[in-house]
Amino acid sequence: MSPQTGSAPHPPSIGMLGAGFMARTHTLAARTAGARLAAIASSTPERAASAAAQLGYEQALAPDELLAAGLPFVHVCTPNRSHLGYTRSALRAGSHVICEKPLATTAAEARELAAEARAAGRIGAVPFVYRYHPMVREARARIATGETGTVLTVSGQYLQDWLLDAQDENWRVTTDSGGPSRAFADIGSHLVDLVEFVSGDRITRLVATSRTVHAERGGQAVDTEDAVALTVELAGGGIGSLLVSQVAPGRKNGLVLEIAGTRESVRFEQEDPERLWVGRRGHSLLLRRDPDTLSAAAARLAQLPAGHPQGYQDAFNAFVADAYALAAGDTRDGVPTFDDGARAAVVTDAVLESVRSGGWAEVSEA
Structure with missing residues (x-):
């Protein structure tokens, strides 16, 4: 990651699941890192289409379509109960995943996802972004x-x-x-x-x-x-x-x-x-x-x-860029x-x- 720009080496194409506040925050960070905003999905086709237009995604898809596309990176920014299923599907389609916390609603399910990411050789990251101040x-x-x-x-x-x-x-x-x-x-x-x-x-x-x-x-x-x-x-x-x-x-x-x-x-x-x-x-x-x-x-x-203040979005940008860098084979310290x-x-x-x-x-x- 460049200290000046927050860009990542070999920025990926990404899919975004969700269209709320956290999806907007992830999108700003992804754009700063140079990612291609390939697709977004939400709870309804209308909400997805509106978010695609507002946030600059190339297309709006249904969640299953986005997951099946096997995009290099999928961001999961949906209600907590859906994290397990969406993240598992993304990993099995070959995507790296950034999943909002909690990773899952039980420790057993969270451990399953961590083990599945390791077994698949995929990067799985969770936005504990306060580490990045x-x-x-x-x-x-x-x-x-x-x-x-x-x-x-x-x-x-x-x-x-x-x-x-x-x-x-x-x-x-x-x-x-x-x-x-x-x-x-x-x-x-x-x-x-x-x-x-x-x-x-x-x-x-x-x-x-x-x-x-x-x-x-x-x-x-x-x-x-x-x-x-x-x-x-x-x-x-x-x-x-x-x-x-x-x-x-x-x-x-x-x-x-x-x-x-x-x-x-x-x-x-x-x-x-x-x-x-x-x-x-x-x-x-x-x-x-x-x-x-x-x-x-x-x-x-x-x-x-x-003297030029940094804040929450800067921390988020650095986290996302580091996650993308890990997927590209680089080394980054302290990525959650x-x-x-x-x-x-x-x-x-x-x-x-x-x-x-x-x-x-x-x-x-x-």
Whole structure:
């Protein structure tokens, strides 16, 4: 990937399944990477045709037609319950796949998809795109080189308010479309991925509690959670607490991660992604995104000079370009694969188990 353009070597022809916000975000990233927008499919022919015209795809197809075409890359941006079937069909048609999270609605199904991608020799990637903020890579580099010391504690939160009121509706609120977990599978998975990616450690056990604030939305019973709080233990001995909510007034996309080591703490806030707070006992630092002073891993993702802000779409662009580069045979560090998607599903299953039992749940490494 070129640091200036975000373009990928040998950009592929792609098919897009879905026409909502995430499909638009994927499309912008694909276009930036130089991909050919070959085909798009949606829930109805009319919606697909409208999306093709708006987003610049060459043609609108039915989902089965798009999957059968065997395009080099398929992006799956459809409701959660459909991920398993669509992704499996795309892999079996010979396509590489970028599938929105959750990769599947159970850990067992997510593991199946990861295994199938490996067996087919296909790239499977999941958009844990917060990994692609340069200052996240800077935090990771400080921990990996030992500058932060041994990890003692982690704390994090991911807070939103878009489902605050009872009249706020979305297909994710019921298990039929979204799966058994909503808030945690939707945004908690990002937080857990960042905890493990940045710390280089694994969550081994956890205890969780959840709340469903509105029993009904739009006259329909709600059977997924609005908020989750959990305590975690890490393999290396660290402990932590995480809070996830989609009913936090005023919080639009409040993803925050702080990791304390024996020498220093690092804190990243997604809504202020141009800086990283580094806390020390004697003094603290506020590191700005400046490619001239960052680690090599962070500087690679600094596509603009210091003082020219980068944000969410820039992170998404870099992720998609890296996924395309992997498929072209290049090497890229830190690309979130189907294995990472399966890992998030394993943690989600452990959260649901703990909520049901009221006790600690082990997080499997299988």
